[in-house]
Amino acid sequence: MTALIEARNLTIHRPGSAETVLQSVDFRIDPGEIVTVVGPNGSGKSSLVRALLGHMPLAAGQVSRRPELRIGYVPQRVQLDTAIPMTVRRFLSLPRRISDHEAAAVLQRTGVPGLQRRQLTQLSGGQFQRVLLARALLHVPDLLVLDEPTQGLDQPGIVAFYKLIEDLRGQTGAAVLMVSHDLLVVMGASDRVVCLNGHVCCEGTPAHVSVDPAYRALFGAGAEGTLALYRHHHDHDHDHATVPDQGCDHDHHHHHG
Amino acid sequence: MLDDFFIRALLAGLGLAVVTGPLGSFVVWRRMAYFGDSTAHAAILGVALSLAFGMSIYVGTVAVALAMALLVSSLSSRGQSMDTILGVLAHSALAIGLVAISFVPSARADLSSYLFGDILAVGRGDLALIWTGGALVLGTLIWRWQRLVTSTLNDELAMAAGIDPRIERLVLSVALAVVVALAIRVVGSLLISALLIVPAAAARGLAPTPERMAASATAIAAASVAGGLWASLRLDTPAGPSIVAAAAVFFVLGQVFRRF
Numbered sequence: 001m002t003a004l005i006e007a008r009n010l011t012i013h014r015p016g017s018a019e020t021v022l023q024s025v026d027f028r029i030d031p032g033e034i035v036t037v038v039g040p041n042g043s044g045k046s047s048l049v050r051a052l053l054g055h056m057p058l059a060a061g062q063v064s065r066r067p068e069l070r071i072g073y074v075p076q077r078v079q080l081d082t083a084i085p086m087t088v089r090r091f092l093s094l095p096r097r098i099s100d101h102e103a104a105a106v107l108q109r110t111g112v113p114g115l116q117r118r119q120l121t122q123l124s125g126g127q128f129q130r131v132l133l134a135r136a137l138l139h140v141p142d143l144l145v146l147d148e149p150t151q152g153l154d155q156p157g158i159v160a161f162y163k164l165i166e167d168l169r170g171q172t173g174a175a176v177l178m179v180s181h182d183l184l185v186v187m188g189a190s191d192r193v194v195c196l197n198g199h200v201c202c203e204g205t206p207a208h209v210s211v212d213p214a215y216r217a218l219f220g221a222g223a224e225g226t227l228a229l230y231r232h233h234h235d236h237d238h239d240h241a242t243v244p245d246q247g248c249d250h251d252h253h254h255h256h257g
Numbered sequence: 258m259l260d261d262f263f264i265r266a267l268l269a270g271l272g273l274a275v276v277t278g279p280l281g282s283f284v285v286w287r288r289m290a291y292f293g294d295s296t297a298h299a300a301i302l303g304v305a306l307s308l309a310f311g312m313s314i315y316v317g318t319v320a321v322a323l324a325m326a327l328l329v330s331s332l333s334s335r336g337q338s339m340d341t342i343l344g345v346l347a348h349s350a351l352a353i354g355l356v357a358i359s360f361v362p363s364a365r366a367d368l369s370s371y372l373f374g375d376i377l378a379v380g381r382g383d384l385a386l387i388w389t390g391g392a393l394v395l396g397t398l399i400w401r402w403q404r405l406v407t408s409t410l411n412d413e414l415a416m417a418a419g420i421d422p423r424i425e426r427l428v429l430s431v432a433l434a435v436v437v438a439l440a441i442r443v444v445g446s447l448l449i450s451a452l453l454i455v456p457a458a459a460a461r462g463l464a465p466t467p468e469r470m471a472a473s474a475t476a477i478a479a480a481s482v483a484g485g486l487w488a489s490l491r492l493d494t495p496a497g498p499s500i501v502a503a504a505a506v507f508f509v510l511g512q513v514f515r516r517f
Binding site for chain 1: 285286287288335336403406407410414415417420461464465466467468469517
């Protein structure tokens with residue numbers, strides 16, 4: 001199977017300095033997969049996403065995207081500037097214009113029908129994330145990239161949002177690459193979890209990762225609770241673990257040194 | 258009643274209004290309110306260089322304004338905030354311009370006449386310049402409109418759509434520099450800065466989309482030009498300040514009838 005995006009030996013420096021954000025990361029995402037990248041703040045999650053999208057220069061390694069790959073992107077913390085008036089309808093037509101019919105249909109799909117005439121600044125956090133998702137779904141993406149899509153949502157909102165992502169994957173077959181710190185909910189929705197802390201600590205199915213010592217070490221006591229809740233909802237199954245434990249060195253600046 | 262100079266002033270003001278509506282909206286959206294002042298200050302340096310090298314004043318001011326635009330966009334790409342950059346550049350350009358002009362004794366006397374134009378003294382050549390420059394800038398804005406609005410809203414969303422926000426920022430800075438530099442000589446730095454900012458700010462609460470705000474800003478700018486010039490003719494008030502005062506009235510009305 002041809003990967004949608006494949007990265008080899010990816011190393012990224014913080015812009016304008018020699019400080020390493022990511023060291024020797026290998027990554028791939030296949031068609032139809034839901035892959036979630038988890039990690040503490042400053043672990044390089046967003047940098048990884050931006051490098052995969054080609055928005056960030058690489059210090060070393062390669063990223064190859066499948067030719068003609070269509071990506072729908074929801075960036076982290078879209079800062080809405082109140083200085084610019086913008087209706088939901090107008091926002092959906094940036095930068096490519098779409099018909100009123102398409103706009104209505106895509107808002108329906110993401111569960112926020114009829115918001116066309118609202119100002120973006122008047123939306124609740126959950127509505128705004130769904131509008132961003134609707135915009136990302138236009139032009140039939142092969143891959144949805146969502147960077148912390150549930151920030152600012154409450155727990156039921158987060159659960160509903162991930163349910164929506166799973167449904168959309170089912171309907172469209174689009175792969176999903178998600179960055180998140182919502183450990184619990186991420187577990188249920190993902191085919192594969194990549195645990196990141198400057199390098200890949202561990203990787204595999206949610207069940208595999210949640211029992212990985214590296215994962216537990218990284219997320220501490222909270223991870224235990226996550227595991228318990230995860231087991232409660234899903235059959236524990238080790239057979240689908242795809243990638244063996246690579247171990248985790250917490251001080252990533254010295255790793256692979 | 259309408260003397261020829263009055264018609265010319267009106268046409269000059271309307272020509273500016275057509276381009277300052279959309280351009281001024283970007284100034285408001287991107288918080289570049291001091292760009293006009295920075296460029297106006299930098300124009301002093303342009304005047305000094307023009308006189309020292311015996312060039313046309315327009316060539317000197319446009320060249321210096323363009324250099325300012327390049328500096329602004331390269332500095333903001335390095336993560337400085339826009340108001341800081343504009344503050345630094347405005348004062349530096351003014352100081353360097355005043356130092357430079359002290360080396361050109363002939364320029365000292367008529368410096369102010371080079372910088373603070375008079376809209377009632379607009380000639381046919383100035384009119385042609387304003388309408389040509391305005392049409393070029395407006396054409397550029399319309400051509401790149403979707404990209405400019407997208408990158409104004411959010412850099413990351415723009416990049417994901419294959420738009421380079423640095424290029425759009427540069428396009429806007431250059432467009433601003435050209436309009437300010439061309440207009441300073443004709444209508445004065447006060448009037449051009451005000452025509453960029455005040456009508457757009459007045460239109461902010463009246464329009465639900467960027468396009469309607471830009472169009473409203475142009476309508477308000479045009480009404481301010483007509484109202485200000487009419488008042489100046491009837492009440493014998495100074496033309497430029499009357500236009501700005503009219504725009505200020507629209508700004509107050511815009512706050513009262515704010516809907517968005």
